[in-house]
Amino acid sequence: MLETVLLKFGLDISDCLVLPVGNGLINQTWKISHRNREYILQKVNTDVFKEPNVIDENLNKLKSFLEQHFPDYIFVAPLKSPSGHTLIETEEGAFRIFDFVKNSITLNTAEDAQQAYEAAKQFGKFSRLLSGFDASTLHPTIPDFHNLQLRYNQFKTALESANAERLKNAAEAIEAIEQQQYILQKYLDILSQKLEVPLRVIHHDTKISNVLFDQNGKGLCVIDLDTVMPGYYISDVGDMMRSYLSPVSEESTDFDQIAVRKVFFMAIYKGYMSEMADILNATEKDLFIYAGQFIIYMQAVRFLTDYLNNDVYYGARYETHNLDRAKNQIRLLEEYTEHGKDLHLMIEQIGDLTNIS
Known part of the structure; x- marks a missing residue:
């Protein structure tokens, strides 16, 4: 071949x-x-x-x-x-x-806050450099990829067709998703432009393995550009929150180990805003913490929907695999939301965003 x-x-x-x-x-x-x-x-x-x-x-x-x-x-x-x-x-x-970019390396996980900072800075730089590009001229490569309204509707449809045993097993997770609908409502406000959030050129897959680093740990650029398309900046920031904040991955069933590492949150904030503070409008800046809720909630919805649909999308290594993934993300969302006031205070203490370095 x-x-x-x-x-x-x-x-x-x-x-x-x-x-x-x-x-x-x-x-x-x-x-x-x-x-x-x-x-x-x-x-x-x-x-x-x-x-x-x-x-x-x-x-x-x-x-x-x-x-x-x-x-x-x-x-x-x-x-x-x-x-x-x-x-x-x-x-x-x-x-x-x-x-092949010579003398470059990739990382599978963000092992320290400096790595998170460098990755966030590179994703911010990518969107900053393309802020003068008309995002509407790009094609959506995966239509509705981060469309929370669609994902929630798919979840509701799955509830209607799921078998009784899976509905029973997932009852607690279903209740948690339904109690967090305010996250969906804020997204609907963005779609309706009640909140002024413009479409930008967004990467949409900001795991740290999609950043090239040099031998000294400095970020060089972002890679794996297939998901680059028009979107809202909360997608990139939220995916970093989901991927970098917890010391354990979405596969962990030791839910007590799921936590929000605040030093990583600040690293993401400082890194991204060092590039994008002059680009984002006031409404977008106010949504920075919401970005984490948006993506974590959406991923929990997607895992739970797949469990209710008998694992037809993600597949499963064992019967409750996607249910456990959903519970993992629900727990991360709860931890993240619980620390919301602290995260807001940390941002306020930084002061003028345009002076971040």
């Missing part, structure tokens, strides 16, 4: 060292060493990204903008093949190739 693909990119597999890399769950990835150059080859998962050409078009638009306005920024965009295409579609699938 790869021999034909590499030839289309002008590379002879007999002259290449090919190694599978990464632990991503979506796309298939290989590192290609060819003479004095290194590349990353990816096969796009078309089960998730139904129209890979849409991603390709988005990335080429963004690349053109950044090359014109911020040529020094490391934008890891697909390279052109000898035929001039940045996406090669074959019988085996859709492929693209990137330059």
